[in-house]
Amino acid sequence: MQRTPRLVTTTSTDEHFMRRALELARKGTALASPNPCVGAVVLDSGGNIVGEGFHTYAGVKHAEVLALEAAGEKARGGSLYLNLEPCCHEGRTGPCVDAVLKAGIKRVVVAMRDPNPLVRGKSLEKLRGAGVEATEGVLQDEARKLNEAFAKYIRTKLPLVTLKAGMTLDGKIAPPPGESAYPSALGVGGASAGWITSMEARTHVQELRHASDAILVGVGTIVADDPLLTDRTGLERRRPLVRVILDSRLRLPLESRLVKTARHDVLVFCSFAEEKKKQQLEERGIRVVQVPLGPGGDGRPDLSKVLEHLGAMEITSLIIEGGTLVNWAALVAGVVDKVFLYYAPKILAGTGSVPFAGGRGFRRMSEAAYVRNISLHRFGEDFAVEGYIRDPYL
Numbered sequence: 001m002q003r004t005p006r007l008v009t010t011t012s013t014d015e016h017f018m019r020r021a022l023e024l025a026r027k028g029t030a031l032a033s034p035n036p037c038v039g040a041v042v043l044d045s046g047g048n049i050v051g052e053g054f055h056t057y058a059g060v061k062h063a064e065v066l067a068l069e070a071a072g073e074k075a076r077g078g079s080l081y082l083n084l085e086p087c088c089h090e091g092r093t094g095p096c097v098d099a100v101l102k103a104g105i106k107r108v109v110v111a112m113r114d115p116n117p118l119v120r121g122k123s124l125e126k127l128r129g130a131g132v133e134a135t136e137g138v139l140q141d142e143a144r145k146l147n148e149a150f151a152k153y154i155r156t157k158l159p160l161v162t163l164k165a166g167m168t169l170d171g172k173i174a175p176p177p178g179e180s181a182y183p184s185a186l187g188v189g190g191a192s193a194g195w196i197t198s199m200e201a202r203t204h205v206q207e208l209r210h211a212s213d214a215i216l217v218g219v220g221t222i223v224a225d226d227p228l229l230t231d232r233t234g235l236e237r238r239r240p241l242v243r244v245i246l247d248s249r250l251r252l253p254l255e256s257r258l259v260k261t262a263r264h265d266v267l268v269f270c271s272f273a274e275e276k277k278k279q280q281l282e283e284r285g286i287r288v289v290q291v292p293l294g295p296g297g298d299g300r301p302d303l304s305k306v307l308e309h310l311g312a313m314e315i316t317s318l319i320i321e322g323g324t325l326v327n328w329a330a331l332v333a334g335v336v337d338k339v340f341l342y343y344a345p346k347i348l349a350g351t352g353s354v355p356f357a358g359g360r361g362f363r364r365m366s367e368a369a370y371v372r373n374i375s376l377h378r379f380g381e382d383f384a385v386e387g388y389i390r391d392p393y394l
């Protein structure tokens with residue numbers, strides 16, 4: 001009789017517990033920022049889980065300290081799994097590396113080094129110097145992806161910028177302006193008047209928003225679509241999603257849904273502020289910030305100044321959601337770190353429909369924005385391309 005070969009799945013023990021640490025870390029999404037998402041698992045000397053923890057900014061304590069506290073004396077002689085190297089500096093809390101040593105942990109497994117310039121490998125060295133076995137790099141790719149916004153922010157004080165758009169296969173984000181059968185509340189009609197992408201894709205956009213600290217659109221998108229720009233996942237977040245509008249001449253309609261729902265979570269960047277309009281917006285709890293015009297000569301606020309301002313507010317991630325001119329402005333300014341582009345299996349064709357990125361466009365193939373390290377996703381009938389124009393870790 002022929003024997004059927006047994007299928008053996010080989011997930012190493014280290015990967016198994018690191019997966020759990022990452023799962024815990026993800027519970028910190030929208031709660032840990034501007035700090036990283038960190039999860040920790042403590043095993044006793046027999047390899048049993050005796051403590052777990054994850055970081056939330058409001059909770060202050062770092063993940064490893066929570067897990068060590070849960071384990072108590074059982075941690076002695078045991079091991080610690082963490083998706084991020086422990087810290088070795090005095091911040092809002094003391095150096096975790098000392099807590100690890102004090103608990104008598106014999107082996108530490110981390111997925112990645114802490115990109116924080118105050119740490120960056122120092123804790124691993126300290127552990128090894130104290131005779132603790134320290135392994136790094138287990139599920140590193142996943143860990144780096146989870147904390148890519150933190151990595152960029154902690155080194156540059158600027159948010160990670162994701163350019164997001166939903167479009168047809170031929171790269172159109174809306175039919176010709178003014179021709180929609182369903183005009184928006186503000187009477188113009190545009191991209192949202194009849195969705196391009198599927199419900200599944202739009203549900204995923206909500207997840208992107210949930211994991212982001214801020215969202216930005218141009219005032220043209222407010223006039224055309226009257227969007228709310230909110231996180232509607234229903235999941236808890238520590239800080240509201242900051243809604244940012246690029247509006248060089250303060251055209252933002254007072255009757256827009258955005259203005260009506262502003263709760264100190266709306267920020268308008270302008271270059272020319274008419275005092276009366278500024279006051280009207282400020283009376284409604286909207287912050288108006290004047291920044292110089294960008295170098296593009298297109299009469300738009302300087303995006304790098306906008307990002308500096310957001311970074312100073314501890315915004316670690318920003319999604320740009322259009323429209324066509326803002327998308328172009330962001331690309332040509334070189335401020336885009338990554339793209340998340342959703343494609344619906346539709347073709348609009350024609351020169352009148354609105355392209356993903358309008359404006360002048362790059363003039364030569366050699367100037368084109370190059371998207372690397374691509375992942376493909378499926379959302380119902382649609383697919384999405386996620387990729388990087390800049391490596392957040394470089």
Ligand code: AOF
Pocket residue numbers: 035036038039054055060061062063064084085086087090091092093094096114116119154
């Ligand atoms: C966290 N949670 O679980 C770990 C972190 O200001 P502090 O004291 O909260 O320190 C924040 C820094 O600590 C952070 O930038 C990162 O380098 C390091 N590790 N942070 O918030 C954690 N392990």
Ligand code: ZN
Pocket residue numbers: 062086087088093094095096097
């Ligand atoms: Zn720490």
